[in-house]
Amino acid sequence: MDPAGRRSVVDVALQDGVLVSAEAFKRAKVLDRLRLGDAAFRHLTRAAAVGVLLLLGGVIISLIDGSLPAVRTFGFGFLVSERWNPVTDNFGALPAIYGTVVTSFIAMLIAVPVGLMIAFFLTELCPPWLRRPTGIAIELLAGIPSIIYGIWGLFVFAPFLQHTLQPFLINTLGNVPVIAPLFSGPPYGIGVLTSGLILAIMVLPFVTSISRDVFEAVPPVLKEAAYGVGCTTWEVVRHVVLPYARVGVIGGIMLGLGRALGETMAVTFVIGNAHRISASVLAPGTTISATIANEFTEAVGDLYTSALIELGLILFVITFIVLAAARYLLLRIERRIG
Amino acid sequence: MTARYTARRRSNAVATVLALAATTLGLGWLVLILGALLWKGFSGLSVAVFTEMTPPPGASGGLLNPIVGSLILTALAVAIGTPIGILAGTYMAEYGRYDRLTSVVRFINDILLSAPSIVVGLFVYEVMVAPMGHFSGWAGGVALAMLVIPVVVRTTEDMLTLVPDALREAATSIGLPRSLTIRYICYRAAQAGMVTGVLLAVARISGETAPLLFTSLNNQFWSPNLNAPMSSLPVVIFQFALSPYKDWQSLAWTGALIITLAVLALSITARALAPSGRQS
Numbered sequence: 229m230d231p232a233g234r235r236s237v238v239d240v241a242l243q244d245g246v247l248v249s250a251e252a253f254k255r256a257k258v259l260d261r262l263r264l265g266d267a268a269f270r271h272l273t274r275a276a277a278v279g280v281l282l283l284l285g286g287v288i289i290s291l292i293d294g295s296l297p298a299v300r301t302f303g304f305g306f307l308v309s310e311r312w313n314p315v316t317d318n319f320g321a322l323p324a325i326y327g328t329v330v331t332s333f334i335a336m337l338i339a340v341p342v343g344l345m346i347a348f349f350l351t352e353l354c355p356p357w358l359r360r361p362t363g364i365a366i367e368l369l370a371g372i373p374s375i376i377y378g379i380w381g382l383f384v385f386a387p388f389l390q391h392t393l394q395p396f397l398i399n400t401l402g403n404v405p406v407i408a409p410l411f412s413g414p415p416y417g418i419g420v421l422t423s424g425l426i427l428a429i430m431v432l433p434f435v436t437s438i439s440r441d442v443f444e445a446v447p448p449v450l451k452e453a454a455y456g457v458g459c460t461t462w463e464v465v466r467h468v469v470l471p472y473a474r475v476g477v478i479g480g481i482m483l484g485l486g487r488a489l490g491e492t493m494a495v496t497f498v499i500g501n502a503h504r505i506s507a508s509v510l511a512p513g514t515t516i517s518a519t520i521a522n523e524f525t526e527a528v529g530d531l532y533t534s535a536l537i538e539l540g541l542i543l544f545v546i547t548f549i550v551l552a553a554a555r556y557l558l559l560r561i562e563r564r565i566g
Numbered sequence: 567m568t569a570r571y572t573a574r575r576r577s578n579a580v581a582t583v584l585a586l587a588a589t590t591l592g593l594g595w596l597v598l599i600l601g602a603l604l605w606k607g608f609s610g611l612s613v614a615v616f617t618e619m620t621p622p623p624g625a626s627g628g629l630l631n632p633i634v635g636s637l638i639l640t641a642l643a644v645a646i647g648t649p650i651g652i653l654a655g656t657y658m659a660e661y662g663r664y665d666r667l668t669s670v671v672r673f674i675n676d677i678l679l680s681a682p683s684i685v686v687g688l689f690v691y692e693v694m695v696a697p698m699g700h701f702s703g704w705a706g707g708v709a710l711a712m713l714v715i716p717v718v719v720r721t722t723e724d725m726l727t728l729v730p731d732a733l734r735e736a737a738t739s740i741g742l743p744r745s746l747t748i749r750y751i752c753y754r755a756a757q758a759g760m761v762t763g764v765l766l767a768v769a770r771i772s773g774e775t776a777p778l779l780f781t782s783l784n785n786q787f788w789s790p791n792l793n794a795p796m797s798s799l800p801v802v803i804f805q806f807a808l809s810p811y812k813d814w815q816s817l818a819w820t821g822a823l824i825i826t827l828a829v830l831a832l833s834i835t836a837r838a839l840a841p842s843g844r845q846s
Contacts, residue, residue, distance in 0.1 A: 486680050
C-alpha cells in the first residue's frame with residue numbers, strides 16, 4: 229500500500245474493502261470539515277464587510293437620536309439662529325456653520341493654487357532624482373497630527389501673524405473701500421484668517437498628491453503632441469494636462485475640502501471660540517468642530533449636550549456630501565484610466 | 567511674431583517661478599513646523615519626562631502616565647480594529663471582488679477614511695460613555711479602533727488585489743480549500759502591504775485628539791485601569807498647551823515633539839516596508 233498521504237479522493241473511491249472504506253469515511257469527514265471551515269470563513273469576512281456599513285449607519289442613527297431633544301426644541305430655527313447661550317438654554321448653529329464654511333473657503337483659496345503649482349513642478353519641472361523626496365516631504369505634512377498644527381499655530385504662527393501680516397492687511401486692504409470691513413478691527417493673532425491659513429497648510433498635501441497622481445496619468449502622447457507643435461511647458465500644463473485631469477483635480481479639491489470642514493484640533497487652538505459672526509476675518513469666531521471640542525465635556529443639561537450633538541450631525545451631513553462627491557469624481561477618473 | 571513669442575516665453579518663466587515658489591513654500595512650512603517643534607520640544611526633554619507623572623501646575627514632572635495611556639489605547643484600538651479591517655478587506659478582494667456589496671462598502675469606507683474624527687467621538691460617547699455613565703479607556707480604544715478600520719480595510723483590499731491570480735489558481739489546483747488559500751497563500755504574498763496598512767493606521771491614530779476628548783477623557787494619575795478615564799498624550803498636550811502655566815506649556819511642546827517623532831518614524835517605516843504600489 230502506498231502511504232495514505234499520497235492518495236487522492238479518486239484512489240479511495242475506486243478501492244473497496246472494509247479498511248479502505250473506513251479511510252474513505254475519514255477522508256470524507258476531513259473534507260466536510262474543510263468545507264465547513266471554508267463557509268465559516270467566507271461568512272466571517274462577509275459579516276466584517278457588512279459591519280463597516282453598519283458602523284456608518286450606527287453613527288448616523290446615534291447622532292440623530294442624540295440630537296432629537298434639540299431638534300424638538302428649536303426645530304429648523306437652529307440652523308439660522310445666531311444666539312448661543314448655555315445659561316438660558318438657547319442655541320443656534322449659524323455662527324459655527326458660518327465659521328466652518330469661511331475657514332474652509334480661505335483654506336481652499338490658498339491650498340488649491342499652491343497645490344496645483346506644486347503638482348505642476350513635480351510632474352513637469354522637477355529633475356527625476358528630486359521628484360520622490362520632494363513628494364514624500366510634502367506628504368509628510370499630511371502625516372503631522374493636527375494637534376501639532378494647533379500648538380504650532382497658537383504659539384508660533386498666531387503671534388507672527390499678529391505682528392506682521394495682520395497689521396499689514398489692516399493698513400493696506402483695510403483702507404480699500406468695498407473690502408475694508410473684511411480687514412477691520414485689531415490684530416488678535418488668533419481668529420478666522422489664522423485658522424484658514426493653518427487649514428490651508430493641512431489640506432495642501434491632499435490637493436498636491438492627488439493632482440500629481442492625475443497629472444501623471446495624462447497620456448504622454450497628448451503632451452508630446454503639444455510639445456511637438458511648439459507649446460511651452462506652461463502651455464502644455466494649462467491647455468492639455470489641466471483640462472484632461474480636470475475631474476480628478478476637482479475630486480482632490482473636494483477631498484481636501486472634506487478634511488478642512490471636519491478638522492478639529494488645529495482650529496480649536498487658534499479660532500478663539502467666539503459665538504458670533506463678524507464681518508472681519510481678523511476677528512475670532514468658531515467652527516462646528518471647535519465648538520464641540522471646547523464645550524462638550526463641560527456641557528451640563530440634556531439640551532446643551534443635544535445641541536452640540538446636532539452640530540455634529542450637521543457637520544457629518546456636510547462632510548458626507550462633500551466626500552461622496554469627491555469619491556464619485558475620483559471613481560470616474562479611475563475608470564477612465566483603468 | 568517675435569513679440570508674441572517673447573510674451574509666451576515670459577508667461578512660461580513666470581509660471582515656472584511660481585511653481586518653484588509654491589514648492590518652496592510647501593517645504594518651508596514643513597521645515598518651519600519641525601524646526602519649531604525641535605527648538606521648543608528638545609529644551610524640555612529629559613529622563614524625567616519618561617519616568618514621572620504629569621505634575622500639578624507649578625511643580626515639575628513628566629509625561630509617563632499619558633505616554634503609557636496612549637500606548638494602551640493604541641494597542642487596544644489596533645487589537646479591535648485590525649481583525650475587523652482585515653476580514654472586511656479580505657471579503658472585498660477575495661470573495662466579492664465584483665459584487666454590489668463590495669462597491670458599496672468601498673465607497674462608504676473611503677468616506678469613513680476622511681470623516682471628521684470628532685464625530686466618531688460623539689458616536690462613541692452616545693453608545694458607550696452615556697450608557698456606562700462614565701468616561702473610560704475602553705471607550706477611547708473603541709473610538710480609535712473606528713479610525714483604524716477604514717485604513718486597514720483599504721490597504722488590505724488593495725494589497726490582496728495585487729496578488730497575482732496564478733498563485734490562487736495554483737493553490738486551488740492542488741486541492742487547497744478557498745479559505746486556506748487565502749490564509750496561507752494570499753495573506754503571505756500580501757503581508758508586507760498589510761503590515762504597512764496597520765502601521766499607517768497606528769500613525770494616524772497616535773496623534774488623534776478629537777475622538778478622545780469625550781471618550782477616555784484624561785487622568786492626572788497613574789491608571790492602567792481601562793474602566794476608568796485614561797490619560798493620553800494628545801489630550802494632555804491639548805490641556806497643557808491651553809493652560810496659562812509655563813511648565814505645562816513646555817511639557818506640551820515636549821509631548822508634541824514625542825508624538826511627531828513617533829508618527830514620522832512610523833510613516834517612514836511604513837513607506838520603506840511598502841511594496842512598489844503607492845499608498846494613498
